[in-house]
Amino acid sequence: MPNLNRIRAIAGKEVYHILRDSRTLAIVILMPILQLIIFGYAMNMELQNVPLAISDLAHNHASRRIIQAFEQSGYFRIIPVAVEDFVPEELFRQRKAQATLSIPRDCGEERTQMLLKVDASDPNTAQLIQNYALGILGGGAKSGLLDLRPFILYNPDLKSSFFFVPGLIAMILVMICALLTSISISREKEMGTMEQILVSPVSALEILLGKVIPYILLGLLDAFLILGVGMLLFKVPFAGSFVVFLGFSFLYVLCALCLGLLVSTIAKTQQAAMMMALGITLLPTLLLSGYLFPIPSMPAVLQKITLIIPARYYLVIIRGIMLKGNSVAELYQAGLSLIVMTIVMLIVAVKRFKLRLI
């Protein structure tokens, strides 16, 4: 049985380290804010001022309303093109326009067909342009002009911040938590203080629990910090409850800290621990959690791998809470997966943790 006094001694000492070491505080407070800002603005895929050429053959009330809608959206900038110059392929080639819209003579009559051409040399942007254009034309549908019904839930304006802020919270949190525990243990190995701990009768479980507990609070602090900055800078909504967010973030933080423990049983130096912790959290979270690429469209093998990426579950949770206002009932399964992963990682870490030098 783990002895509470010993765990308290290790955890208490760790708190002193945290409070007195400016590096830890920098990792916990500055790093997430910087990352959120850098990644946030880099990933900001909001369209602005896309050059759009319009050929309006109708010149009537209905067509003017459509053009106005594009102008007022802020996403498009209408570029004037003479009728004889309206050759979409040529406009794309000369980079004068990224999209063209042809409004036929019969605009305003029933079942008008319009042609939207998009320069897809950058497929992501093209996809966005198409979505935005459909969104704008969909507004026209409400007035009965068009037979077009795009149906976009939860993020009606297709704001990219709604998409990237939850993902960034998941990514930054797992990265920082894994860094914290793995560095804290490998530092003691490097400094030789681990020898003095190992010579005492502490068990591996006691050491690891003592190392994890103080960082739970820091991890949760970070969760709220990133959420707060994200809401402030990128105007993301928060539809759910903060208590639910706290509860599930606790599970995720715990899971990430145990991942750090696992790293520390492999890495011998702080340097190695840092590289390894970043390596197993950064790219896998970015690529395999469903953050950038939807899981259902991955090859079967990769889909299986996503099952062991903690961020996969947290992403479901945090998108659910922030955008849909989900409560425990809808999220408990993802929460259970995190608990299972945490327990497995803790057991493996305890088994791998060597109570001897070499």
Next chain:
Amino acid sequence: MIKTEELTRKFGDFIAVDHLNLQIVRGEIFGFLGANGAGKTTTIRMLCGLLMPSSGRIWVNNLDVAKEGEKVKKSIGYMSQRFSLYQDLKAKENLEFYAGVYATPRAEAWENTLPLLEQFGLKESLNMRTAELPMGYKQRLSLVCALVHNPPLVILDEPTSGVDPQARREFWQVINQLAFAGKTVLVSTHFMDEAEYCHRVIIMQAGKEVALGPPRELKQRFEVQNMQELFMKVAGGINAKLK
């Protein structure tokens, strides 16, 4: 108190400790002497359960270290060769930490250490950061931390290297007190004058025992005046320091 049987440790092909047979009794001050790399630290680490022997066995208090490591560890106070207290903690916090990992109640830990803290003149510095203490006082504090759980067996790996003569005298005074109180003390050193204070010493070279016995007896047997000469004679005197 301690018994080893053909104790051996290899690192790859390199034999760091070569078939050592030791018997150390309760209340004894036992010295490990040897040049750099002779295998003192490796032996000591095996005795504390920090390293697995490659072959051979160790008993501490009639307990097999390989099987009952936890019980054995409770009875050992260890001071590592490398200074390993937390520099960013206050002296007092270091003491409380070690009391904690040995699950010694605070009151008991203070009872165990207060007389020694006073003797060392450390009591006034308890609220100082360990990093701010002079080297001699850091070492003194390490020794106190090793004794926080009142262990019957005290193992000190070069406790006096890098400290001033005054601190060295104090250390040996304390070591004598500990032995007088019935504790067994194992101490490794480079200083041959310190060897004179040990009840028995082992001189090691390349992992092997080259001499073992009470200093007086050894000096007679090898017909030398002091331990320094003895060391020169049996171990070639490489790197031995005379103080």
